[in-house]
Amino acid sequence: MRHHCLQNALLPCSFRAALLAGAALAAAPHAALAQQLNEPAAPISAPDAPVPDSDDQIGFAADALQYDSNSETVTADGNVQLLREGNRLRADKVVWDRNSGKVEAQGNVSIIDADGNVAYGDRFDVTDTLKDGTVDNMLLVLQSGGRLASVKGTRVNGVYTLNRATYTGCAVEDHDGCPKEPTWQINAVKVIYDPTRERVTYTNANVELFGLPLIPLPGLSHPVGEGGGSGLLVPNLRYDRNNGLEIALPYYFKLAPNRDVTVTPHVYSGVLPMLESNYRHLFDRGAFSITGYATYGRRVGIGDEDISANAQKDIRGYIDATGKMQLSPEWSLDGSIRAATDRTFLRRYDISREDRLRSTLGAQRIGENSYFSIRGWAVQTLRQGDSQGQTPIALPVIDYRLRMNDPLLGGVLQLQANTLAITRSHGQDTQRAFAAAEWNLRTLTGMGQEVTFTGYLRGDVYHSSDNGLTSVVSYAGDPGWQTRGIAAAAVDVRWPFMGEAFGGVQRIAPRVQIVASPKIANLSMPNEDARAVDLEDSNLFALNRFSGYDRFEDSSRITYGLEYSLDLPNFSLQSNIGQSYRLESRESILPDGTGLSDRMSDIVGRTTIRYKDFIAFTHRFRLDKDSLAVRRNEIDTTVGSKKTYVMAGYLRLNRDANFGLEDLQDREEIRLGARAQFARFWSVFGSTVIDLTDAQEDPISQADGFDPVRHRLGFAYEDDCLTLGFTWVRSYQTNGDARKGNGFQLRLAFRNIGI
Numbered sequence: 001m002r003h004h005c006l007q008n009a010l011l012p013c014s015f016r017a018a019l020l021a022g023a024a025l026a027a028a029p030h031a032a033l034a035q036q037l038n039e040p041a042a043p044i045s046a047p048d049a050p051v052p053d054s055d056d057q058i059g060f061a062a063d064a065l066q067y068d069s070n071s072e073t074v075t076a077d078g079n080v081q082l083l084r085e086g087n088r089l090r091a092d093k094v095v096w097d098r099n100s101g102k103v104e105a106q107g108n109v110s111i112i113d114a115d116g117n118v119a120y121g122d123r124f125d126v127t128d129t130l131k132d133g134t135v136d137n138m139l140l141v142l143q144s145g146g147r148l149a150s151v152k153g154t155r156v157n158g159v160y161t162l163n164r165a166t167y168t169g170c171a172v173e174d175h176d177g178c179p180k181e182p183t184w185q186i187n188a189v190k191v192i193y194d195p196t197r198e199r200v201t202y203t204n205a206n207v208e209l210f211g212l213p214l215i216p217l218p219g220l221s222h223p224v225g226e227g228g229g230s231g232l233l234v235p236n237l238r239y240d241r242n243n244g245l246e247i248a249l250p251y252y253f254k255l256a257p258n259r260d261v262t263v264t265p266h267v268y269s270g271v272l273p274m275l276e277s278n279y280r281h282l283f284d285r286g287a288f289s290i291t292g293y294a295t296y297g298r299r300v301g302i303g304d305e306d307i308s309a310n311a312q313k314d315i316r317g318y319i320d321a322t323g324k325m326q327l328s329p330e331w332s333l334d335g336s337i338r339a340a341t342d343r344t345f346l347r348r349y350d351i352s353r354e355d356r357l358r359s360t361l362g363a364q365r366i367g368e369n370s371y372f373s374i375r376g377w378a379v380q381t382l383r384q385g386d387s388q389g390q391t392p393i394a395l396p397v398i399d400y401r402l403r404m405n406d407p408l409l410g411g412v413l414q415l416q417a418n419t420l421a422i423t424r425s426h427g428q429d430t431q432r433a434f435a436a437a438e439w440n441l442r443t444l445t446g447m448g449q450e451v452t453f454t455g456y457l458r459g460d461v462y463h464s465s466d467n468g469l470t471s472v473v474s475y476a477g478d479p480g481w482q483t484r485g486i487a488a489a490a491v492d493v494r495w496p497f498m499g500e501a502f503g504g505v506q507r508i509a510p511r512v513q514i515v516a517s518p519k520i521a522n523l524s525m526p527n528e529d530a531r532a533v534d535l536e537d538s539n540l541f542a543l544n545r546f547s548g549y550d551r552f553e554d555s556s557r558i559t560y561g562l563e564y565s566l567d568l569p570n571f572s573l574q575s576n577i578g579q580s581y582r583l584e585s586r587e588s589i590l591p592d593g594t595g596l597s598d599r600m601s602d603i604v605g606r607t608t609i610r611y612k613d614f615i616a617f618t619h620r621f622r623l624d625k626d627s628l629a630v631r632r633n634e635i636d637t638t639v640g641s642k643k644t645y646v647m648a649g650y651l652r653l654n655r656d657a658n659f660g661l662e663d664l665q666d667r668e669e670i671r672l673g674a675r676a677q678f679a680r681f682w683s684v685f686g687s688t689v690i691d692l693t694d695a696q697e698d699p700i701s702q703a704d705g706f707d708p709v710r711h712r713l714g715f716a717y718e719d720d721c722l723t724l725g726f727t728w729v730r731s732y733q734t735n736g737d738a739r740k741g742n743g744f745q746l747r748l749a750f751r752n753i754g755i
Contacts, residue, residue, distance in 0.1 A: 050083075051083060052083065059081075059082065059083035060076070060081070060082055060083075061079075061080070061081040062076040062077060062078055062079065062080040062081070062094075063077060063078025063079055064076070064077045064078050065077075071097070071099070072097065072098040072099045073095060073096065073097050073098070074095070074096040074098070075093070075094070075095050075096075076093065076094040076095075077092075077093050078092070078093075079092070080092065080093065080094045080105075082094075087111065087112065088111065088112045089105065089109070089110070089111045090108070090109070090110045090111075091105040091106060091107055091108065091109040091110075091124075092106060092107025092108050092109075093105070093106045093107050094106070102125065103124075103125070104123065104124065104125050105123065105124040106122070106123050107122070107123075108120075108122075109121045109122065109123065109124055118141045119138065119139070119141075120138070120139040120141075121135055121136060121137055121138040121139065122136050122137040123135075123136045123137075134152065134153065134154050134155075135150070135152065135153045135154075135155075136151075136152055137150075137151065137152075138150050138153060147167075147168060147169075147172070148165065148166065148167045149165070149166050150162040150163070150164065150165045150166075150191070151163060151164045151165075152164075153165075159192065159193070159194050160191075160192065160193040160194075161190065161191075161192055162190070162191040162192075162193070163189070163190060163191075164189065165187070165188050165190070165191040165202075166185050166186065166187050166188075167185065167186045167191075167200070168182040168184065168185035168186070168721070169184075169721045169750065169751055170182035170183045170184060170185070170719070170720065170721035170722065171719075171720055171721070175680075181210075181211050182721070183209070183210065183719055183721055183722045184207060184208060184209050184210075184721065184722055184750060185207075185208050186202065186205055186206075186207055186208075186217075186220065187205065187206055187207075187208060187213075188202040188203055188204060188205040188206075188220075189203050189204040190202070190203035190204070191203070197229075198223055198229065199221060199222070199223050199229060200221065200222055200223075201220075201221045202217070202219075202220040202221065203218075204218055205217045205218065205220040209722075223254075229254050230251075230252055230253045230254045231251070231252055232249070232250075232251050232252075233250040233251065233252055233262070234250075234748050234749055234750060235247060235248060235249045235250070235748075236248040236250075236745075236746075236747065237745070237746040238350075238743065238744060238745035238746065239743065239744045239745075240350065240729075240741065240742065240743030240744070241739055241740075241741030241742060241743070242270070242271075242348055242349075242350075242737065242738060242739055242741070243268040243269075243270050243271050243348075243349065244268050244269035244270030244271070245268065245269040245270075246266055246267070246268050246269075247266075247267045248264050248265070248266045248267075248276075249264065249265055249267075250262050250263070250264040250276075251263050251264070258281065258282040258283060259279075259280065259281045259282070260279075260280055261277065261278065261279050261280075262277070262278045263275070263276070263277050264276040264277070264278075266295075266349075271295075271297055272295055272296050272297055273295065274293060274294065274295035274349065275293070275294050275295070276291070276292070276293050277291070277292050278290070278291045278292075279291075285325050285326050285327065286323065286324045286325035286326055286332075286333075287323065287324065288321065288322065288323025288324070289321065289322055289323070290319070290320075290321040291319070291320045291321070292317065292318070292319045292320075293317050293318045293319075293345075293349070293351065294315065294316075294317040295315075295316050295317065295349075296313065296314070296315055296316065297313065297314075297316050298312065298313055298737065299312050299313075299314055299316060299341070299342045299344075299737075314341070315341065316341045316342060316345050317340070317341050317345070318339070318340040318341070318345055318346060318351060319337060319338070319339055320336075320337070320338050321336060321337040321338075322334075322335070322336040323335060323336075330365045330366055330367055331363070331364075331365050332363070332364055332365075332366075333362070333363050334360075334361075334362055334363075334364075335359075335360055335361040335362065336358075336359055336360050337359045338357040338358060338359050338380070339357060339359065339380055340357060340380065340382070343381075343382040343383075343384075343735075343736065344382075344735055344736035344737050344738050346382070347735055347738035348736075348737050348738040350743070354382065355381070355382045355383045356379055356380065356381055356382060356383070357379065357380040357382065358377055358378070358379050358380075359377060359378050359379075359380075360375060360376070360377040361375065361376050361377075362374060362375030362376070363375075369402065369403045369404060370400075370401065370402045370403070371399070371400070371401045372399070372400045372401075373397075373398070373399045373400075374396055374397070374398045375394075375396065375397045375398075376393075376394060376395035376396055376397065377393075377394050377395075377397070378393045378394075378395075379391050379392065379393075384735070387426065387427075388425075389424060389425045389426025389427060390424050390426055390427035390428075391424070392422045392423070392424055392427075392528070393422070393423045393424070394420060394421065394422050394423075395421060395423070396419070396420075396421060397419075397420050397421075398417075398418065398419045398420075399416070399417075399418045400416065400417045400418075401414060401415065401416045402414065402415045402416075406439060406441070409439075409441060410441055411439055411440055411441030411442070411453070412439070412440050412441075413437065413438070413439050414437070414438045414439075414440075415435075415436070415437050416435070416436045416437075416438070417433075417434075417435050417436075418432075418433070418434055418435075418436075418549065419431075419432065419433040419434075420432045420433075420528075422528055424466075427466060428464060428465070428466045428467055428476070428526060429464060429465050429466060430462065430463070430464045430477075430526045430528055431462070431463045431464070432460065432461070432462050432463075432528075432549070432550070433460070433461050434458055434459060434460040434461070434549065435458070435459055436456070436457065436458035436459075436486075437456070437457050437458075438454070438455070438456050439453075439454065439455040439456075440452060440453070440454050441453045447495075448495065448496065449493055449494070449495045450493070450494040450495070450496070451491065451492070451493050452490075452491070452492040452493075453489075453490075453491055454488075454489065454490040454491075454492070454543060455488075455489050456486070456487065456488040456489070456490075456543060457486070457487055458485070458486040458487075458552075459483070459484075459485055459486075460483065460484040460485075460486070460525065461481070461482075461483055462477070462481070462482040462483070462484070462525050462526065463480065463481050463482070464477055464478075464479055464480070464482075464526045465479055465480075466479075467479045467526060474523060474527065474589070474591070475526065475527045475528075475531065476526060477523065477524055477525045477526030477527065478524045478525075482521075482524050482525055484520060484521050484522075484524070484525055485520075486517075486520055486552050486554075487517065487518060488515060488516065488517040488543055488544075488552075489515070489516050489517075490513060490514065490515040490516070490543055491513070491514050492511070492512075492513040492541065493511065493512050493513070494509050494510075494511045494563075495509060495510050495511075496508070496509040496563075497509070501566065502566065502568060503568055503569070504566060504567050504568035504569065504571075505566070505567045506564075506565070506566050507563075507564070507565040507566075507567075508562070508563070508564055509562070509563040509564075510560075510561075510562055510563075511541070511560065511561045511562070511563060511578070512558065512559070512560050513541050513558070513559040513560075514556075514557075514558050514559075515543065515555075515556065515557050515558075515559070516556040517552070517553065517554050517555060517556060518554065519554050519586065520552055520554035522551050522552065522554060522589050523589065525550055525551075526550065527550045527551055528548070528550055529547070529548030529549060529550050530546040530547050530548035530549065530550045530551035531547075531548075532547055533545065533546050533547055533551070533590065533594050533596075534594055534595065534632075534655070535594055535595030535596050535601060535602055535604055535622060536604055536620065536622070536632075537576055537578070537604045537605055537606040537620060540559060540561060540578045540580065540604055541559055541561070541578070545596065551589065553589075553590070553596075554589070555582045555583070555584055555586075555588065556582070556583040556584055557580050557581060557582045557583055558580065558581050558583065559578060559579070559580035559581075560578060560579065560580075561576055561577055561578025561579070562576065562577055562578070563575070563576045564576070570611060570612045571609075571610070571611050571612075572608075572609070572610045573607070573608070573609050573610075574606075574607070574608045575605065575606065575607040575608070576605055576606055577603065577604070577605035578603070578604060578605065579600070579601050579602070579603045579604070579625070580596075580600075580601040581599060581600050581601070582598075582599040582600075582601075585599070591657070592656065592657055593655040593656055593657020594655070594657075595622055595631060595655070598625070600625045601625065602622050602623060602624055602625050602631060603622065603623040603625060603628075604620075604621065604622045604623075604632075605620070605621055606618070606619065606620045606621075607619045613641070613642075614639065614640065614641065615637075615638070615639050616637065616638045617635075617636075617637040617638075618635070618636045618637070619634070619635050620632065620633075620634040621633055621634070622655075624656075629654070630652065630654065631653070631654055631655050631656065632652070632653055632654075632655070633650070633651070633652040634650070634651050634652075635648070635649065635650040635651075636648075636649045637649075640675075643675070643677040643683065644675060644676050644677050644683075645674065645675055646672075646673070646674045647671075647672070647673040647674065647687075648670075648671070648672055648673075649670065649671035649672075650669075650670050650671075651667070651668065651669050651670075652667075652668040652692075653666040653667055653668070654666055654668075654696065666693070667691070667693045668691075668692040668693050668694075669689065669690060669691050669692055669693070669709075670689075670690050670692060671687070671688070671689050672687060672688050673685075673686070673687035673688075674686055674687075680719075681717050681718055681719045682715065682716070682717050683715065683716050683717075683718075684713075684714070684715045684716075685712075685713070685714055685715070685716065686711075686712060686713040686714070687711075687712045688708065688710070688711045688712070689708075689709040689710050690706060690707065690708050690709060691706075691707040691708075691709055692705055692706060692707075693705070693707075707732065708730075708732045709731075709732055709733060710729065710730065710731050710732065710733075711728075711729070711730045711732075712727060712728070712729050712730075713727070713728050714726050714727035714728060720751070721750065721751045722748075722749070722750060722751065723747065723748070723749040723751070724747065724748055724749075725745075725746070725747040725748075726744070726745070726746050726747075727744070727745045727747070728742065728743070728744055729742070729743040729744075729745070730742050730743070731743070
């Protein structure tokens with residue numbers, strides 16, 4: 001006999017809730033019972049019981065069915081299978097005593113619920129109401145990855161009480177399929193599981209790490225399932241010279257499925273405590289997050305190192321808030337607030353190493369062929385020697401662009417309107433507006449040449465005041481109202497030659513560009529956004545090689561270069577090199593050190609090499625046109641796999657620039673990093689940054705040519721359920737009360753624990 005469908009008989013559907021919820025908390029703390037966390041060898045076959053027609057029915061299958069009318073006992077024997085509401089039970093034997101109301105499933109019992117959780121046990125006993133019962137030797141394998149085991153558990157009014165229990169979120173088999181001790185597990189004398197609250201509470205719990213009882217947690221409680229819940233998170237330990245020993249103990253509050261707060265007290269041995277709080281809110285049209293830090297301590301100027309002599313006690317803190325709202329498929333709002341009470345707070349407490357904080361607010365509309373943005377931003381400087389009064393506030397910044405097909409000549413026409421207002425409390429104020437039109441037509445000749453025609457027209461209106469406060473004359477511009485017209489035309493010809501070579505595809509493409517532009521009244525306009533100009537391979541063929549709108553390259557020039565690429569199986573090489581020549585003899589507005597100040601420019605190029613996912617190499621360079629001296633030498637390379645690799649970066653800027661231009665200061669540095677995996681889950685890592693700048697790059701530099709900036713060294717363990725790491729960091733720079741010295745951090749994170 002195989003198929004049956006029972007009406008209101010044998011095992012109602014709440015049997016699954018009674019057993020699986022109880023199984024969810026079953027565990028065994030003793031080492032001898034740890035093997036219970038392994039799943040039984042016998043697989044769960046797909047049930048051949050019929051799907052019931054309603055929730056009151058149970059799909060039933062068994063090899064044999066007996067009914068004893070004298071004892072009122074129903075016995076199903078041999079590969080018994082029950083199916084109801086998506087829940088499946090399998091057992092060797094099921095007995096229902098109708099007199100006592102006792103239902104018992106025996107022998108290799110397993111249950112799969114509708115969510116995919118699998119429960120195993122030797123015997124399940126429940127009452128005929130199926131609200132109360134007991135479970136022997138229960139194991140529950142959760143769909144989310146965790147598993148629980150218990151010697152015995154009871155359920156009363158839907159609440160489970162389990163004795164001698166164990167929970168782990170780790171694998172209990174190695175990569176060969178052999179049983180192994182989990183990396184960590186929670187053992188407890190008593191565990192209570194409330195399905196309504198979806199929470200597990202432990203009595204006399206401790207955490208075993210690598211088989212050793214490590215962390216006693218007498219009041220431990222955590223949620224189950226993917227929803228998470230309020231509770232204590234894993235603490236963070238660190239030590240540094242600035243604050244001494246630090247213990248951070250975060251507590252997570254789940255306010256709603258879409259809102260939460262994490263409050264983290266930071267306790268230090270060397271300074272007063274600090275409170276950190278993070279609030280997150282997700283709603284149907286967007287999300288926002290607010291993080292804040294607050295403490296009370298001594299504020300020290302960024303150039304001061306004598307803390308006791310120059311410090312002033314006050315509230316210190318930092319706020320970081322970001323958010324975005326999608327009003328429609330086209331319209332969105334976004335903004336951020338980032339502000340600190342003083343210039344050294346972020347580095348003192350190792351929150352960030354940024355030297356400027358920008359707050360923004362904006363709205364934008366992105367259409368299929370149009371873009372509109374209105375924004376505002378303010379900057380707080382954290383740099384030594386910078387005046388906050390001369391740091392700009394931009395409000396508003398408006399930009400509109402419309403792209404359309406040219407109905408007359410073909411090609412694409414883009415129209416742009418832009419306006420900007422910059423305000424300083426103690427410095428130059430600038431307002432700007434312009435309208436521009438750019439036309440591009442790309443075509444292919446019969447010989448395979450790619451030809452691009454470009455035309456550009458723009459009209460500018462500027463107004464500025466307090467222009468004399470800037471120390472660089474070329475940045476100031478003339479005060480009052482100024483107007484400017486800009487025109488440029490360009491022809492760009494690229495002629496690619498392709499063919500088979502070295503077992504792959506080779507591409508050689510000579511390129512020539514001619515740009516014509518009349519003399520423009522550049523220096524009459526203030527320069528706010530086009531100061532950091534530098535010739536690179538990325539802007540060699542640009543129509544305007546200044547980085548912003550306030551300056552436009554007003555020369556007629558010819559630019560030429562060569563592009564080369566080779567693509568082989570598992571290997572690729574791309575390289576380019578080029579130079580430009582200014583056709584007019586008039587003096588250039590581009591300053592010395594940019595590589596563009598003379599009629600003949602410097603030579604720039606880039607080479608990129610990749611081999612599989614093992615080697616990535618990029619080299620950028622700029623050579624002096626006269627002496628071939630290296631003015632820019634930049635190397636970035638990575639060798640290795642994702643688990644074991646070496647990274648190296650080198651930068652040398654020796655541009656021979658005017659020292660009055662702060663945007664073209666030279667430097668030399670090297671960055672090294674490596675990670676080596678020496679076991680399946682263990683690895684060591686390290687990194688360093690060294691300042692190699694000396695008088696050759698910067699004649700006014702006091703550096704000796706080898707000044708370490710920061711070292712980092714540590715080890716890590718990471719598997720499917722645990723992340724453990726220890727890191728040593730040494731900083732060699734002092735900024736006020738953020739003193740140089742050593743720091744140590746211990747990181748421990750448990751996965752699949754539901755928080």
